[in-house]
Amino acid sequence: MNIVVQKYGGSSVADTERIKNVADRIAGKIREGSKVIVVVSAMGKTTDNLIKLAKEITPNPDPREMDMLLSTGEQVSVSLLSIALSDTGIKSKSLNAFQAEIITTGNFTNARIKNFNKEKILSFMNSHDVLAVTGFQGITEDGELTTLGRGGSDTSAVALAAALGIDCEIFSDVAGIYTVDPKLYPAAKKVKQIAYDEMLEMASLGAKVLHSRSVEIAKKFGIKIYCGSSFNNEEGSYVVDENEIIEQPVVTGMSVIANEAQVIIDKLPVDYTLVKKLFEKTAEAGLNVDMISIINHEQHLTISFTILEERKEQLESELNKVLSELKGWNIEYHLGFIKLSIVGIGMRSGIGVAYRFFKALENIPIKLVTTSEIKISSLIDENFQQEAVNALAKEFNL
Amino acid sequence: MNLIVQKYGGSSVADADKIMKIAEIIAAVKEQGYNVVVVVSAMGKTTNQLIEMANKISKNPPRREMDMLLSTGERVSMAVLCIALNELGIDAISLTGSQSGIITNDRHNDARVIEVRPFRVQDELEKGKVVVIGGFQGVSYKRDITTLGRGGSDTSAVALAAALNAERCEIYSDIDGVYTSDPAMIKEAKHLPIVSYQQMQEMSQAGAKVLNAQAVQFAKDAQIAIYARSTFQPGRETVVRQLSPEIPRGVKAVVYEKDIVRVVLHSKNIIENFNRLAKFFEDKQIPIKELNLSESSNEKSKVSFIISLSNVYAWESVKDELIKIFGKEIEFNQQLGTVSLIGEGLNRDNTILLDTINLLNKEKIEIKGITTTSFRISLLINREIVESCVKICHKKWIEESVELQD
Numbered sequence: 193m194n195i196v197v198q199k200y201g202g203s204s205v206a207d208t209e210r211i212k213n214v215a216d217r218i219a220g221k222i223r224e225g226s227k228v229i230v231v232v233s234a235m236g237k238t239t240d241n242l243i244k245l246a247k248e249i250t251p252n253p254d255p256r257e258m259d260m261l262l263s264t265g266e267q268v269s270v271s272l273l274s275i276a277l278s279d280t281g282i283k284s285k286s287l288n289a290f291q292a293e294i295i296t297t298g299n300f301t302n303a304r305i306k307n308f309n310k311e312k313i314l315s316f317m318n319s320h321d322v323l324a325v326t327g328f329q330g331i332t333e334d335g336e337l338t339t340l341g342r343g344g345s346d347t348s349a350v351a352l353a354a355a356l357g358i359d360c361e362i363f364s365d366v367a368g369i370y371t372v373d374p375k376l377y378p379a380a381k382k383v384k385q386i387a388y389d390e391m392l393e394m395a396s397l398g399a400k401v402l403h404s405r406s407v408e409i410a411k412k413f414g415i416k417i418y419c420g421s422s423f424n425n426e427e428g429s430y431v432v433d434e435n436e437i438i439e440q441p442v443v444t445g446m447s448v449i450a451n452e453a454q455v456i457i458d459k460l461p462v463d464y465t466l467v468k469k470l471f472e473k474t475a476e477a478g479l480n481v482d483m484i485s486i487i488n489h490e491q492h493l494t495i496s497f498t499i500l501e502e503r504k505e506q507l508e509s510e511l512n513k514v515l516s517e518l519k520g521w522n523i524e525y526h527l528g529f530i531k532l533s534i535v536g537i538g539m540r541s542g543i544g545v546a547y548r549f550f551k552a553l554e555n556i557p558i559k560l561v562t563t564s565e566i567k568i569s570s571l572i573d574e575n576f577q578q579e580a581v582n583a584l585a586k587e588f589n590l
Numbered sequence: 591m592n593l594i595v596q597k598y599g600g601s602s603v604a605d606a607d608k609i610m611k612i613a614e615i616i617a618a619v620k621e622q623g624y625n626v627v628v629v630v631s632a633m634g635k636t637t638n639q640l641i642e643m644a645n646k647i648s649k650n651p652p653r654r655e656m657d658m659l660l661s662t663g664e665r666v667s668m669a670v671l672c673i674a675l676n677e678l679g680i681d682a683i684s685l686t687g688s689q690s691g692i693i694t695n696d697r698h699n700d701a702r703v704i705e706v707r708p709f710r711v712q713d714e715l716e717k718g719k720v721v722v723i724g725g726f727q728g729v730s731y732k733r734d735i736t737t738l739g740r741g742g743s744d745t746s747a748v749a750l751a752a753a754l755n756a757e758r759c760e761i762y763s764d765i766d767g768v769y770t771s772d773p774a775m776i777k778e779a780k781h782l783p784i785v786s787y788q789q790m791q792e793m794s795q796a797g798a799k800v801l802n803a804q805a806v807q808f809a810k811d812a813q814i815a816i817y818a819r820s821t822f823q824p825g826r827e828t829v830v831r832q833l834s835p836e837i838p839r840g841v842k843a844v845v846y847e848k849d850i851v852r853v854v855l856h857s858k859n860i861i862e863n864f865n866r867l868a869k870f871f872e873d874k875q876i877p878i879k880e881l882n883l884s885e886s887s888n889e890k891s892k893v894s895f896i897i898s899l900s901n902v903y904a905w906e907s908v909k910d911e912l913i914k915i916f917g918k919e920i921e922f923n924q925q926l927g928t929v930s931l932i933g934e935g936l937n938r939d940n941t942i943l944l945d946t947i948n949l950l951n952k953e954k955i956e957i958k959g960i961t962t963t964s965f966r967i968s969l970l971i972n973r974e975i976v977e978s979c980v981k982i983c984h985k986k987w988i989e990e991s992v993e994l995q996d
Contacts (some may be wrong), residue, residue, distance in 0.1 A: 208646040242666065246673050248606035253673040260684050261669035264662035268640065271659035272647055278655065279648035286658050290688070291733060335689065 193317065195356060196221055199231040199327060199349030201364040204422035205269045206236035208276075214422060215276035217363075222282055222321050229313070229356075231327040231349035232273055234265025255300035259329070259339045263289065266326035266345070274324045284322040289329045289337060294348065296330030296338045303338035304405070305330055305347060308355040325352065343403030350406040354413035362402065367421035368429035369394075369401050371445045371590035377581050380590060383444060384427075387434035390444045393535040393567050397447040407431060434537055442538035442545055443588040448581065451501040452529040454483075454559060454571060457511075459521045460493040466514065467495065473510040479503055482531070483562045483571060496560070498571060501527055529559065530577050533569040534584060540565055552587035556580050593715070593756045594619060597629040597725060597747035599763040602821040603667045604634035606674075612762075612821065613674035616720060620680055625715050627754065629725040629747040630671055632663025641903060650907035653698035653875065657727070657737045661687070664724030664743070672722050682720040685710060687727035687735075692746060694728035694736045697875045700901040701728060701736035702804065703745060706753035715754075723750065739901040741794075741802030748805040752812035759809065759816050761801060766820035767828030768793070768800050770988045771844045775977055778989050781826055782843075786833040789842060789932060790816075792965045796930035797847025797898075806830065836934070841942065841987035843932040846976050849899040850879075852923040852959070855916060860891040863919070867895065870912070876902055880961055880968075896928075896959075896970065926958065927976035929983060930968040937962045942987070949986055955979050 198218070205211050214230075221228050242261050246253040253261075270286035277284035293309035316323055327345025330338050340347050346362055353360035369391070372380040386394075388411035395404040401419060410417050410431060420428030434440075460466065467486065474481050484497040499507055504525060515521065539545050549568050550558075556579060560571040572580055584590070596616065603609050620626050640659050644651045668684040675682035691707035714721045725743025728736045738745050744761055751759035768790065769779040785793075787810035794803035800818060809816050809830065816830040857863040864883060871878055880896040899905050912920055936942055943962060950957060950969070955978070959970035971979055 208643055212647060245606060245666075245670060249610060249670065249674050250677040254676050257669045257672045257676070257684055260672075260686075261666055264665045267662045267665075268659060271655045272643060274655045275644050275651040275659075276647045278652045279650065286655055288658070288735075 194226045195229060195317065195358060196226045196361065197229045197231070197349055197353040197356065197358060198361045198363065199345055200233065200422055201345070201362075202233040202236050202238070203365040204363055205232055205273065208272070210422075211269070211272050212276050214273060215280060217422065218277060218322060219280050219282060227317055228322045229317070229325060229352060230273065230322060231325050231345055231352065232266060232269045233327050233345040235269050235272075238265040238268070256336065259300045259337050262339050263326070263329040263337050266328050270324040270326050274322070277322050277324070282322055283320045284324060285316060285320045286324040286326075287316070288326045289331045290335070292323075292325050294330035296332060296340070298332045298334075298336065298338065300338055302341045303330055303332075305340065305351045308352055310355045313352070313356070340405070341403075343406075346403035346406035347409065350409045350415060350417060354409055354415050357413075359416040359418065360410070361418045361420065363420055363422040364401070365421060365423060366401065366419075367424060367426040368419050369431070369445070372581065372585055373448065376448060376577075377585050377590070380585070383429050385430045385432050385437045386444055387437055387537050388431060389434065389566060390535050390537055391431045393533070393564075394445050394447050397449060397531070397533040397535065397567070397569065402431070440538045441536060441589070442542040443534045443536035443590065444538070445536070446532070446534050446581065446584055446588075446590055448533075448577065449500075449531040450574065450577075452498050452531045452571065453501045453504055454496060454498050454526040454529055455507065456494065456496040456524045456526070457521060458492075458494045458524070460495060461518070462488060462491070462493055467493070469514050470495070470511070473514055474507065477506060477510050479507055479510065483560050483569065485560065498529070498531060498560070526559075528574045529571050530574050531569055532572055532577075532580055532584070533567050534588060535567045537566050539567070548587055549584070552583040553580055556583075591623065591625045593625040593627065593754055594758060594760060595627045595629065595747050595751040595754065595756045596760045596762060597743055598631065598821060599743065599761075600631040600634055600636070601764040602762055603630055603671065606670070609667070609671050609674050610677075613671060613678055613680070615821075616675060617678045617680050620720055626720045627711060627715070627750055627756070628671065628720060628722045629743055629750065630664060630667045630722060631725050631743040633667045636663040636666070644903065650904045653903075654734055656903050657698045657735050660737050661724070661727040661735045664726050668722045668724045675720055675722070680720055681718060682722055683714050684722045684724070685714070686724050687746065688729035690721075690723045690750065692728035692749065694730055694738070696730040696732060696734065696736065698734070698736055699903060700739040700875065700877060701730070703728060703738065703749045703808070706749050708750060708753050711750070711754065738804070739802075741799060741805070744802035744805035745808065748808040748812075748814065748816065751814050752808055756814065759814055761816055761818045762821040763800070763818070764820060764822075765800060765818075766823060766826045767818045768798075768830070770842065771980060771984045772798070772846070775980060776844075776984050778984065780988065782828055783826070784833065785828055785830050787830060788965065789934070790830045792932045793843050793845050796845045796932060796966060796968060797928065798843070798845040801830065839933070840991060841931045841933045841936065841983075844929065844980055844984045844988065845932060846927060846929045846980050847898060847900075848927045848973050848976055850926040850928055850970070850973070851897050851899060851905070852894055852926055852970065853897065853912070854892055854894045854921040854923065855919055856890055856892045856921065857919050858890060860893060863916070864893045866915070867893070870915070871895065871897075874908055876908065882959075923958065925973045926970055927973040928968050928970055929976060929979045930966050931983060931987060932966055935964060936967050937964055943967055946983060946986070949982060950979065953978070953982055955982070
């Protein structure tokens with residue numbers, strides 16, 4: 193039995209016409225002699241609308257109930273897709289997380305897939321040509337519904353493919369992975385292949401193509417991910433092991449995170465237990481703190497880092513828990529920044545990348561820079577975004 | 591601790607504000623010291639919108655997939671209600687039909703509750719939680735999601751009340767109980783403070799939407815009183831319970847149903863074709879309301895099936911199939927409705943029936959069929975004249991009848 197695992201994102205199933213289009217694409221695969229397991233996201237803006245509904249009642253809804261609420265979105269789209277497939281004469285069955293037995297950890301709204309009941313899936317496959325499986329969700333061993341966090345449907349699809357030991361095709365409204373978000377830089381090129389590690393960096397640095405966890409799973413199990421568009425038949429991009437990549441540019445891509453804030457806490461006592469506590473609190477609160485710098489001035493410490501602007505209030509309340517007893521320190525928030533990063537495994541062996549980076553940005557004031565083996569990130573005033581993107585794209589031929 | 595099961599209909603949970611108000615009502619009951627189980631319907635017009643989407647995709651949506659689709663509506667409202675209860679400081683948990691142990695047969699779209707195994711519900715109640723359950727849905731022994739047909743949330747509520755041995759079952763909607771006719775259509779309809787199980791069952795089966803027929807059956811079997819009330823206008827209510835048999839006192843209610851189709855089969859080989867047609871409906875899981883077999887002299891006899899389309903989501907494709915199988919022998923009378931007079935012993939003599947026929951004849955209302963039972967006289971007519979027919983019958987038998995004055 194030749195099985196293909198596909199995933200379609202929310203924009204690919206945004207209305208009934210698009211659902212029929214997806215059904216036609218799947219029908220094409222069936223005609224080629226394959227069976228298809230298709231993982232589907234919620235239609236269009238459904239998830240956002242459900243979140244809005246809950247927030248009308250309270251800013252802090254119970255996570256278990258949020259999962260009960262949000263997981264309905266995918267159940268709607270799998271049943272509609274299955275209806276569309278049946279209408280074309282294809283034997284299709286929709287499965288929710290209970291029926292597919294997608295077992296996850298118990299942390300609501302951000303659960304992690306532990307395993308799939310592979311035998312069950314295969315036994316359903318015996319009597320059906322298509323299984324339409326709800327993405328983004330699972331159940332705990334106690335039968336509680338969970339969700340996997342934003343973009344979690346990618347992870348559902350890749351985990352399913354991994355369980356079956358086959359590759360995974362992910363379709364959205366973008367025909368693959370681009371060197372730069374085409375909305376920011378219309379001349380961006382599509383990459384044919386990108387390494388897992390590059391994709392992970394890109395995903396965590398703001399590129400919205402794939403959920404990080406899905407790439408981690410693909411890397412762990414050595415599964416290829418194909419990213420393509422559900423709206424045309426343009427050749428997409430592959431996320432693969434770096435050894436499979438033949439042409440390796442120094443820099444593969446660039447990503448931008450907008451609405452970043454720089455936080456500077458000055459005149460703190462030289463006390464690293466305090467520093468530990470501070471970052472412990474922000475981690476517990478789920479705050480994504482990046483570009484950390486700590487400067488020891490002998491008499492005192494200056495800590496600076498970045499967070500998303502929208503998390504400012506939450507950060508303040510966490511900092512208060514640690515710092516309210518102390519005196520003499522002060523805090524500054526600088527808003528209106530972007531985090532601009534370039535990524536490429538070629539940097540490991542390439543020399544002079546930092547030089548080229550700074551040369552391209554020589555007319556732009558850079559607030560902060562951090563680097564890793566395969567990336568350089570910089571914090572820049574948002575007014576310079578376009579200029580910086582253009583300069584770097586030109587320098588690195590993106 | 592005594593347990594109350596409450597059910598809130600779609601209009602009671604239509605938006606976040608209404609859900610918040612209901613949460614306050616539930617919180618007040620909880621504070622009186624009751625254990626509370628709440629059954630909710632889907633928000634407002636959700637179910638209709640989901641059906642509409644499915645129909646845009648296919649004329650013949652598989653029944654299993656429709657249930658998968660429609661059951662999401664209640665999951666949304668139950669989760670949001672729990673979020674609202676939490677906000678008020680009430681510990682609450684939502685459970686799907688499947689999690690609450692509502693086991694049904696596999697007749698998708700119109701499933702029957704076979705058994706309720708409410709272990710999880712009991713566990714959560716023991717922890718002091720308010721348990722909010724998605725109505726209208728269950729799970730078959732194949733682990734497929736099923737739905738219980740229109741008004742099925744009533745059935746969920748009563749079935750749970752019976753299984754949990756509740757003190758009572760309260761059904762909340764936008765109407766403060768049961769009337770002699772649909773108060774939205776008939777201004778003169780009178781409120782009924784007490785209705786017997788049997789009368790209610792007859793009314794529901796004949797199309798009254800205020801309570802689901804299977805729900806009344808469950809309540810009757812378990813001898814649980816149903817209190818039908820208005821969510822946002824407290825005051826009057828209707829209690830549905832066991833009443834001692836009484837002297838027949840004519841027509842007690844006039845109810846109607848608007849989505850009726852009559853399928854007529856003309857054939858020489860009537861028994862064989864009757865069996866084929868009955869089996870066809872059984873396979874499609876379409877419930878037959880009434881059937882009629884008649885023989886005539888010219889060797890051609892006819893059989894007619896009356897079907898309500900209220901739980902049939904793929905009628906057009908069913909019809910196409912029937913035409914394929916039976917060709918010219920089959921005929922459809924669509925766009926029909928029924929008007930039913932309800933009351934104990936209505937067919938003891940023929941006065942009511944004859945008076946009604948004469949009256950409608952005078953008003954130029956064409957009657958396409960009549961059936962009578964000891965509790966009901968049903969008239970089959972064109973759908974567009976249902977309203978005027980209900981008005982005439984209600985005026986004659988309820989408004990102008992002195993007998994009903996309690």
